[in-house]
Amino acid sequence: xxxLDAKTTVERVIGVVLLLVAALGPQLFNDYWLDVILTQxxxxxxxxxxxxFLSAYGGMVSLAQTALMGIAxxxxxxxxxxxxxxxxxxGLVLGWDPTLALVLAIVITSVIGLIFGALASRxxxxxxxxxxxxxxVIANLFFxxxxxxxxxxxxxxxxxxxxxxxxxxxxxxxxxxxxALAVSAVVYVLIRYMTRTPxxxxxxxxxxxxxxxxxxxxxxxxxxxxxxxxxxxxASLAGILYVWWNGQIxxxxxxxxxxxxxxxxAVIGGLGRIEGAWxxxxxxxxxxxxxxxxxxxxxxxVVGGRFNTIIGLVFLTIVIVSPDGxxxxxxxxxxRARRRGGPPQVEVETREAAMGTSSS
Amino acid sequence: MAERIxxxxxxxxxxxxxxxxxxxxxxxxxxxxxxxxxxxGGNWRTTSSGSxxxxxxxxxxxxxxGLTFAGxxxxxxxxxxxxxxxxRVVNMAHGSFYLLGGYIxxxxxxxxxxxxxxxxxxxxxxxxxxxxxxxxxxxxxxVGLIVQQxxxxxxxxxxxxxxxxxxxxxxxxxDQIIGHFPRHVPEGTVKFGGNAVGMAWPGWANIxxxxxxxxxxYSLARLIVLFLGVMVGVLLWxxxxxxxxxxxxxxxxxxxxxxxxxxxxxxxxxxxxxxVGSALxxxxxxxxxxxGNVASGQDGQWLLYSLVVVIxxxxxxxxxxxxxxxxxxxxxxxxxxxxxxxxxxxxxxYAIVFTFVLLALVLAFRPQGLxxxxx
Numbered sequence: 001x002x003x004l005d006a007k008t009t010v011e012r013v014i015g016v017v018l019l020l021v022a023a024l025g026p027q028l029f030n031d032y033w034l035d036v037i038l039t040q041x042x043x044x045x046x047x048x049x050x051x052x053f054l055s056a057y058g059g060m061v062s063l064a065q066t067a068l069m070g071i072a073x074x075x076x077x078x079x080x081x082x083x084x085x086x087x088x089x090x091g092l093v094l095g096w097d098p099t100l101a102l103v104l105a106i107v108i109t110s111v112i113g114l115i116f117g118a119l120a121s122r123x124x125x126x127x128x129x130x131x132x133x134x135x136x137v138i139a140n141l142f143f144x145x146x147x148x149x150x151x152x153x154x155x156x157x158x159x160x161x162x163x164x165x166x167x168x169x170x171x172x173x174x175x176x177x178x179x180a181l182a183v184s185a186v187v188y189v190l191i192r193y194m195t196r197t198p199x200x201x202x203x204x205x206x207x208x209x210x211x212x213x214x215x216x217x218x219x220x221x222x223x224x225x226x227x228x229x230x231x232x233x234x235a236s237l238a239g240i241l242y243v244w245w246n247g248q249i250x251x252x253x254x255x256x257x258x259x260x261x262x263x264x265x266a267v268i269g270g271l272g273r274i275e276g277a278w279x280x281x282x283x284x285x286x287x288x289x290x291x292x293x294x295x296x297x298x299x300x301x302v303v304g305g306r307f308n309t310i311i312g313l314v315f316l317t318i319v320i321v322s323p324d325g326x327x328x329x330x331x332x333x334x335x336r337a338r339r340r341g342g343p344p345q346v347e348v349e350t351r352e353a354a355m356g357t358s359s360s
Numbered sequence: 361m362a363e364r365i366x367x368x369x370x371x372x373x374x375x376x377x378x379x380x381x382x383x384x385x386x387x388x389x390x391x392x393x394x395x396x397x398x399x400x401g402g403n404w405r406t407t408s409s410g411s412x413x414x415x416x417x418x419x420x421x422x423x424x425x426g427l428t429f430a431g432x433x434x435x436x437x438x439x440x441x442x443x444x445x446x447x448r449v450v451n452m453a454h455g456s457f458y459l460l461g462g463y464i465x466x467x468x469x470x471x472x473x474x475x476x477x478x479x480x481x482x483x484x485x486x487x488x489x490x491x492x493x494x495x496x497x498x499x500x501x502x503v504g505l506i507v508q509q510x511x512x513x514x515x516x517x518x519x520x521x522x523x524x525x526x527x528x529x530x531x532x533x534x535d536q537i538i539g540h541f542p543r544h545v546p547e548g549t550v551k552f553g554g555n556a557v558g559m560a561w562p563g564w565a566n567i568x569x570x571x572x573x574x575x576x577x578y579s580l581a582r583l584i585v586l587f588l589g590v591m592v593g594v595l596l597w598x599x600x601x602x603x604x605x606x607x608x609x610x611x612x613x614x615x616x617x618x619x620x621x622x623x624x625x626x627x628x629x630x631x632x633x634x635x636v637g638s639a640l641x642x643x644x645x646x647x648x649x650x651x652g653n654v655a656s657g658q659d660g661q662w663l664l665y666s667l668v669v670v671i672x673x674x675x676x677x678x679x680x681x682x683x684x685x686x687x688x689x690x691x692x693x694x695x696x697x698x699x700x701x702x703x704x705x706x707x708x709x710y711a712i713v714f715t716f717v718l719l720a721l722v723l724a725f726r727p728q729g730l731x732x733x734x735x
Contacts, residue, residue, distance in 0.1 A: 061520060119719075119720050119723055119724070120723075122723075122727040123723070123727060125519055125520070126448070126450050126519040126520065126523060127671075127675075129450070129520065129523055130450060130667050130670075130671060131671060131719075131723070133663075133664075133667060134664060134667050134668055134671065134715075134719060135716075137660060137661075137663075137664040138664070138712060138713075138715055138716050141664075141712045142710075142712050142713065145709045145710075145711075145712055146709050146710060146712075147709060255660070256659075256660035256663075260527055260530075260531060263524070263527065267524060306535055306538065306539060306553075307535075308531055308532075308534065308535035308538075309531075309532050309535040309536060309539070311531060312528050312529070312531035312532035312535065313528075313532065315524075315527075315528040315531065316511075316525065316528035316529065316532070319521060319524045319525050319528060320511075320525070323518075323521050323524070
């Protein structure tokens with residue numbers, strides 16, 4: 001371990017304070033804030049963390065994470081809901097044991113992630129982005145058109161069937177909040193741990209020097225495939241939480257809009273650091289939530305349109321001003337304040353530029 | 361990069377045989393295995409029209425549908441491919457340009473004819489179709505030029521950042537379309553942003569004709585779409601291979617830095633390519649509005665189509681865009697018509713899976729696409 005510098009200390013203090021605030025959440029915030037803003041930020045943060053993990057440590061910007069979330073949600077929804085007095089549900093209505101369904105949903109999504117990853121493992125940079133975007137749109141259209149799995153209308157009431165160790169989350173929203181918080185913490189630690197394992201270090205090496213790593217004997221496509229599967233596993237956790245939080249799952253939940261929203265979250269937070277996932281999710285949801293109320297019903301003054309124009313403009317500004325997001329801004333402020341040698345921060349743009357030159 | 365991918369792209373004999381078997385089976389299924397639906401029930405061989413031997417007219421119509429869809433795909437995807445090939449810009453707003461073009465042409469046609477929403481094709485002259493198309497292409501071309509000059513010129517080479525910027529622009533355009541279009545709506549209905557609206561073909565085009573020798577009744581408009589796709593391809597080829605600008609573009613695709621070092625103003629070539637690429641998206645939107653409708657949400661669909669075509673065909677290659685369009689158009693058409701139809705809901709709604717299968721098959725063997733060059 002290297003010595004702790006001032007920045008790391010400050011970051012850790014902030015982290016502990018935030019964790020304490022989060023742990024006391026139900027006492028500090030009203031129900032609306034807790035359920036709509038904080039729980040949603042936590043679960044979208046988990047999904048964004050899977051995106052940022054791939055991007056920061058693998059140079060792979062994936063747009064398929066929302067689709068993987070949706071796939072997990074659909075698997076759970078199809079396996080767990082029952083037809084009966086609660087009303088006929090859409091989909092397969094298998095009515096399986098919730099614990100079994102939960103495990104199966106996560107496993108199936110991870111396997112689908114491995115298949116996606118195997119196919120994309122030899123695509124780099126912008127090609128990878130395009131390929132994962134096609135995954136996302138195909139998954140969306142698939143669940144929109146295949147009526148056996150639910151079709152165009154949502155599978156509802158999924159959160160009524162939860163394993164006993166999860167308990168009643170449909171009405172006890174504080175419980176769901178704590179689950180989301182716990183899963184977030186576990187995911188954060190898991191990703192941090194993953195990046196320190198030999199696998200994680202090799203993965204980061206492949207990001208910087210794929211040719212060198214290949215000639216050193218590392219199976220480059222295999223590492224990228226496995227990392228994508230790992231990210232799919234994390235995204236599936238977010239997907240399960242999402243469907244518990246939302247109560248239902250529909251093709252629209254994995255459409256182009258939510259896909260881009262997740263990318264916006266990751267970019268606001270910063271594609272270079274895992275912490276950015278939750279920061280970005282929180283910022284995005286707060287902006288989203290308050291801009292909606294701020295926009296009059298007839299559309300925005302002057303430009304017309306709805307709140308998405310504002311979201312788009314915020315996104316555009318961040319990409320232009322600080323392409324590595326809020327965490328990148330934070331890093332740069334510290335760098336500028338200190339002006340010491342230190343290891344240089346890896347920025348998204350420089351890495352992309354490096355990839356551009358090495359591929360030509 | 362070439363050696364890199366080749367070294368990793370070693371695909372064993374077993375996957376090759378499996379892939380060949382899969383494709384062979386699909387072809388066999390269409391040609392002989394499929395059966396027309398029986399009176400009751402059905403099995404895995406039951407399709408809506410039967411095999412090509414049973415019912416060659418349905419086969420021919422499916423083929424024509426695939427070809428005409430391919431022409432339409434090519435119009436849109438060639439623009440996407442042109443921009444990517446020259447500038448390495450993945451224009452995520454391409455679908456938005458498509459939609460914008462469709463809506464603009466619709467509004468102009470409405471105000472030209474003054475007929476109101478339920479416009480009959482027979483009342484539309486050729487000029488009342490061509491003029492809206494030209495204006496829509498020009499307007500979207502200018503929008504593309506502005507996007508390129510303001511947002512993409514100063515960050516060349518930062519591919520991811522440029523993709524993110526165009527995503528932000530697509531979000532804004534999509535929202536603005538909902539805010540402003542359609543302006544003409546039917547009498548008595550509530551104006552709802554981003555509603556589906558359709559243009560009308562000129563009267564002479566919107567008819568069905570009997571194809572010679574076959575006796576097949578087919579839409580002339582669809583054949584015109586195919587013709588337009590081929591025309592776009594021919595004109596693009598002539599432009600790229602027979603004019604000075606085209607030569608510079610091809611040189612730029614090969615080596616951007618060397619071309620500009622030779623004293624060619626590469627920036628003006630970029631601007632031209634972006635205008636043409638955006639205008640092609642808009643033209644695709646005009647065709648789309650005339651064939652069916654344009655509606656909010658189709659931007660994502662057409663972005664997917666463009667992506668699939670160029671990923672299959674290879675980035676930045678005109679031939680690749682043509683091959684990708686053809687392959688995808690045919691797979692799209694045949695998957696929808698020749699999947700088994702046992703029972704009520706099986707299995708034609710699985711057609712979308714074949715998009716993924718096609719993508720998987722091509723990428724497993726050629727990660728750079730059919731006609732893509734590496735590097």
